[in-house]
Structures are given as structure tokens and as C-alpha cells.
Amino acid sequence: MIEPRYRAAPPEALRVEPLGDLTAIFDRRSVQTHLVVSPMPEILAAMDDEPCDAATLAARLAAEFEVEAEGDVGAIVAERLHELAALGLVAPA
Amino acid sequence: MRRSTRIAVGPVQFRVGSDWAAPVAALDRLYAAYPNDPARPADATVRLFAARPWRRWLRPSVHIGGDYVVPDALPLPLSMGLLAAEMGMNLQVALGWRRHLLLHASAVARDGRAVIMSGVSGSGKSTLAALLGEGDWRLMGDEFTLIAPDSGDAFAFPRAVSLKNQAIAELAGRVEPERLGPLLAGTPKGDIRHLVPRANAIEAMHEPARPALLLFPRFGGDMAIEPMGAGEAFVRLTEASTNYIALGEAGFDALTRLVREMPAFAIAYPDSASGMALVEDLWAEAVR
Numbered sequence: 421m422i423e424p425r426y427r428a429a430p431p432e433a434l435r436v437e438p439l440g441d442l443t444a445i446f447d448r449r450s451v452q453t454h455l456v457v458s459p460m461p462e463i464l465a466a467m468d469d470e471p472c473d474a475a476t477l478a479a480r481l482a483a484e485f486e487v488e489a490e491g492d493v494g495a496i497v498a499e500r501l502h503e504l505a506a507l508g509l510v511a512p513a
Numbered sequence: 514m515r516r517s518t519r520i521a522v523g524p525v526q527f528r529v530g531s532d533w534a535a536p537v538a539a540l541d542r543l544y545a546a547y548p549n550d551p552a553r554p555a556d557a558t559v560r561l562f563a564a565r566p567w568r569r570w571l572r573p574s575v576h577i578g579g580d581y582v583v584p585d586a587l588p589l590p591l592s593m594g595l596l597a598a599e600m601g602m603n604l605q606v607a608l609g610w611r612r613h614l615l616l617h618a619s620a621v622a623r624d625g626r627a628v629i630m631s632g633v634s635g636s637g638k639s640t641l642a643a644l645l646g647e648g649d650w651r652l653m654g655d656e657f658t659l660i661a662p663d664s665g666d667a668f669a670f671p672r673a674v675s676l677k678n679q680a681i682a683e684l685a686g687r688v689e690p691e692r693l694g695p696l697l698a699g700t701p702k703g704d705i706r707h708l709v710p711r712a713n714a715i716e717a718m719h720e721p722a723r724p725a726l727l728l729f730p731r732f733g734g735d736m737a738i739e740p741m742g743a744g745e746a747f748v749r750l751t752e753a754s755t756n757y758i759a760l761g762e763a764g765f766d767a768l769t770r771l772v773r774e775m776p777a778f779a780i781a782y783p784d785s786a787s788g789m790a791l792v793e794d795l796w797a798e799a800v801r
Contacts, residue, residue, distance in 0.1 A: 435762065435765060437765075437769045439742070439743040439744040439746075439747050439769065439772060439773070440742035440743045440744045440745075441742055441744050442742070442743075442744025442745070442747065442748070443744075444744070444747055444765070444769060446762055446765040448762060451758075451761050451762075453751065453757075453765055455744070455747070455748060
């Protein structure tokens with residue numbers, strides 16, 4: 421099975437403001453405010469210009485946050501990416 | 514419209530027109546001490562009108578209109594014309610105002626800094642603000658607080674306080690009788706009596722105050738203080754704002770700054786005296 425790949429929003433599209441346990445994200449394109457919790461902001465921050473899949477992102481997050489990139493982490497990141505795509509904060513590539 | 518008047522409350526200039534003389538006369542009495550500049554263009558228009566011309570005379574009932582209309586707003590009997598005017602003024606501000614982030618919250622200020630109290634109807638926010646406003650606080654408003662998107666300052670909207678039910682007795686004994694409007698008994702919101710804010714609130718109504726403390730009061734039950742994180746405060750204030758969505762990114766900026774700038778607490782209190790004491794305690798902490 422081919423892992424779905426996602427593209428980050430253009431940098432100027434989102435305003436990301438951490439507010440304690442929650443992070444408020446304002447999407448200038450939809451004029452919508454999204455409230456998310458970890459690891460959503462970390463996933464968005466780990467994306468760059470190139471489309472990437474959950475395994476690649478899990479590896480980047482593992483390197484940054486000292487978690488195991490194997491197994492569960494990849495699956496969790498895949499689920500969260502799917503949710504971020506539903507919010508319009510990332511796009512299927 | 515056969516009668517009309519102009520009222521300036523904080524930054525909002527209202528024009529209120531009515532098919533009847535009585536509501537306008539009552540408004541003129543309540544707002545006699547407010548600045549009045551007839552040449553200033555109106556920001557919001559409120560119209561109190563009879564549904565059919567003959568209804569002006571026979572069992573008169575007041576419909577509320579203006580720049581914005583809620584289609585299912587109840588007509589009220591003429592004896593409640595003052596309540597109709599208040600509802601109309603609230604509605605026009607809630608739906609039409611764009612210059613500030615509008616919070617459904619009461620506020621009081623001291624030394625240029627503000628306590629903002631947000632809550633649904635019946636939470637006690639209005640009564641608490643009215644009582645504090647009778648002490649050494651400046652009442653900024655019992656219903657709306659305006660936040661300037663550029664500076665983050667709070668601006669007052671000190672309309673006549675709408676005292677409801679038990680709050681009427683609580684305040685009536687403390688204030689000069691001439692500051693009270695007529696008793697409106699048995700309205701859809703219960704008994705209502707308006708209170709003209711003290712002169713300091715009206716004189717200083719254009720002076721901004723820096724937000725220093727955010728409270729979510731709840732009247733009734735045991736005394737409780739729960740610190741609230743910026744994220745939850747943000748969520749609750751988006752719900753308490755009538756124009757957050759309409760302001761777009763300016764609203765987002767104003768609100769994120771607001772919740773970061775001041776500590777927030779959910780508070781509960783069994784009676785007004787303990788509520789006021791709680792506010793004083795949290796204030797002392799916040800401005801230390």
C-alpha cells in the first residue's frame with residue numbers, strides 16, 4: 421500500500437499561536453480558527469516545502485522528541501495527518 | 514417614527530426612534546447625564562414600531578427593528594417599551610459593531626486597569642459589576658466590553674445597568690432613588706429595573722483601561738476559585754464574543770493577546786459580598 425503524502429500549507433497561510441495546553445491556529449484562507457492539542461502543532465512544524473508521508477514525519481518527530489519512530493508513532497501520525505487534512509490545514513499531495 | 518432620541522454609550526452613538534412617546538421619554542430620563550451630540554451621525558439605529566398602525570392605540574405592542582432584525586423577536590407590550598429599547602440597542606451593537614472585539618462581559622476598572630467578567634445571563638456578572646461600581650471601581654459596563662484590536666485596550670459600554678430579579682433589591686437600597694428607572698415587572702426576562710451608572714462611569718466612558726484580570730463568575734454554590742489556562746479562556750471568549758468571526762484575523766490577534774496578557778479564573782460564590790471580596794483578592798494578586 422502506498423502511504424498517503426501531504427503538503428503543508430504555505431507559510432503565510434497560517435497563524436499558529438500556542439496558548440498553554442491548546443494551540444490556536446488561524447487559517448487566513450478560510451478565515452477559520454482551529455484549536456488543536458499536541459501533537460498537531462508539532463506535526464505542522466515538522467513539515468517543510470516538500471510533500472511527505474506519515475513515516476517520514478514520524479522519523480523527524482522521533483529525532484526531535486526522543487520517541488521511538490517504529491510502530492504506533494507512525495500510525496498515530498498517519499491518523500493526525502488525516503485529521504489535519506479534514507481541517508484543511510494540510511493538503512493531500 | 515414619531516419620536517426619536519440620540520444616546521451615546523461609550524463609542525456607540527444610537528438613534529432610537531419610536532411610534533410612541535413613552536419609551537423615548539423613559540430613555541431620555543435614564544440617559545440624561547450622558548453626553549449628547551445631536552450632530553454626530555448615528556452608528557446604530559433602533560426602531561420601536563407598531564406592527565399595524567392601529568396597534569399604536571389598541572393594546573399597543575412594540576416591535577424591535579433597526580439595521581439588524583431578529584425575525585422571531587417577540588413583540589412586547591408598550592409598558593415594556595424601555596426593555597424593547599434596551600434589547601434593540603444590544604442587538605444593533607452585538608450584530609453590527611466592527612471597530613472593536615465585542616465581548617459579552619461586564620467590566621470594572623481601577624487605576625486604568627480592568628477586570629473583565631464573562632458569563633451567560635444569570636451568572637451574576639452584571640450584579641457583581643454593578644455592586645463594584647457603587648464602591649471604588651469605575652463601572653465600564655454590565656453587558657458588553659469592547660477590546661480595541663490595535664492596542665488591546667478595553668473600552669467601556671456603560672449603558673444603564675439592567676438589574677434583574679433579586680439584583681433589584683440588592684442595589685435599590687444602596688443607590689439614590691433618582692438613579693433607578695421604573696420597575697418593569699413580569700417581562701420575558703423576569704422583573705427588570707434600570708440603574709443609571711455613577712457619574713464617574715459616564716464621565717470616563719471614553720477612557721481605555723488595560724485588561725488585568727479575567728473572571729468567569731458563577732453566582733450560587735460554594736466559594737471556589739479555579740485558575741484557567743489561556744487556551745480555555747480563549748475558547749470561552751470566542752463563545753462570548755458576538756463578532757469574533759466577523760473580525761477575522763484582527764479578532765484572532767486581539768483575543769490571543771488578551772488571554773496571554775491577563776490571568777483567568779473561574780469563580781463561584783454563594784452571595785454578592787463574598788463575590789466582591791473574591792474579586793478584590795484576585796485583583797490584589799493580579800496587579801501586584
